[in-house]
Amino acid sequence: MVPEHLKEFAKMQVTNWTNSAIKALKMQENKDYVLKQNKKGQTIIAIVDYINTGIVEKQTVWQNGLHQFLQIKHNLRLTAESLPSCFISTRAYLKLYKQDSIFGLTGTLGSLESRNFIAKVYSFDFVFIPTFKPKLLKIWPTILSQNKDEWLKSIIESVIKETKNNRAVLVINLTIEHVNTIKDILITEIPESKIRKYSRNDWLEENESVKMPVQPGEIILATNLAGRGTDLIVSEQLENTEGLHVCVTFLPENSRIEEQAFGRTARQGKKGTAQLILNREELGNIFEIDQLKQFRDYKEKMY
Structure with a gap:
């Protein structure tokens, strides 16, 4: 009733x-x-x-x-539907401030289209400040796997190869489910003590796991949680073996998210490498990585 x-x-x-x-x-x-x-x-x-x-x-x-x-x-206790009692858009909220009283600082602002949009909508200016040390990040060629099985195999092989070279690997996945799947495979090849998880910001144990220095041979399996603002501490021993390797297992939604993910390594003048390993089945009918990124940037521009 x-x-x-x-x-x-x-x-x-x-x-x-x-x-x-x-x-x-x-x-x-x-x-x-x-x-x-x-x-x-x-x-x-x-x-x-x-x-x-x-x-x-x-x-x-x-x-x-x-x-x-x-x-x-999920057969859970049913709660009442909530209705917003008040709402203000981001644009309207920022308009409450004087134009010259808002300042921001970021390392990854995104594509030219994103910057132009912000400049137009919010009347902001931009100043680009160079890093105090040269960036030593090496971006490896993207691996495009034909299907899910090949994709998982490529990820596992890449992780094992780098850890055997006494490097550490941060694997950034799209979902928590992907993190769990890759961990289940890895623990059949690598001691579980060498694997950390960072996929739940609401779990204290996983939050603490990324605060410890990263050592050679260690693996961190994460979602985008680790791709944004997480400052991983690289041990001196790891820096001596070419630093942290970042493996991103999906095509990020835009260039800003991709830059943030790759930016987890080679920080403050340190060494590091990064690579995309993608599943072609999830990418539609585009077969070249350059075309994929162009299409991604086009969607961002249009929407």
Whole structure:
């Protein structure tokens, strides 16, 4: 039964609720969301921003009944749909400040299209400051695998090869599920004590794992969590063996995210290498990496 005062709202929401029910069926655990315990010990749905940051959102919920349909999908306690009581866009919020009173600092602002968009919408100027030491990062040619099996094989072979050369490897994956899959394969080849995971910002153990200095032969399996703002400490022994190698196993959504991921190595004048290892099955009908990146940048420009 729908209360009389909510009938009009329910009629307005029927299409949204229908779409949300279908979307909830298609969404994947350990990709779009995770199941976790709240402070009361109850299992809840927590959103994962896997495309951009890899962060597990502890307080955010989806609207239009999507969160509730996911709760039904997993037989969880049903919560009431939340409705925003107030809203302000980023642009409107920044307009509240004087034009000359906002300053920002970033190492990866993104493509020329992104910078032009920011300059136009927010009336910002840019100043480029060179690094105090030359960048020693070496970017290796991209590996394009034909299917998922070849893709996993290429990742494992790359990791094992670099660790045998006394290097450490940071493997940045798109989803938590990919992290778990690659770990399950690696532990059949490499001692589990050499493998760290960083895919859940809501787990203390994984947060602490990236604060320890990285040693030769170690592997860090991560999502985009490690690709943004994570300052890995490279041990002196590792620096003597060509530094940290970064392996990104998906094509990042834009050039900024890619630069952030590659920027986890060769920091502050240190040595390091980076490489993309991609699964062609997930990339559509484009067969060359340069074309893929051009198409990615075109989408960013258009949308």
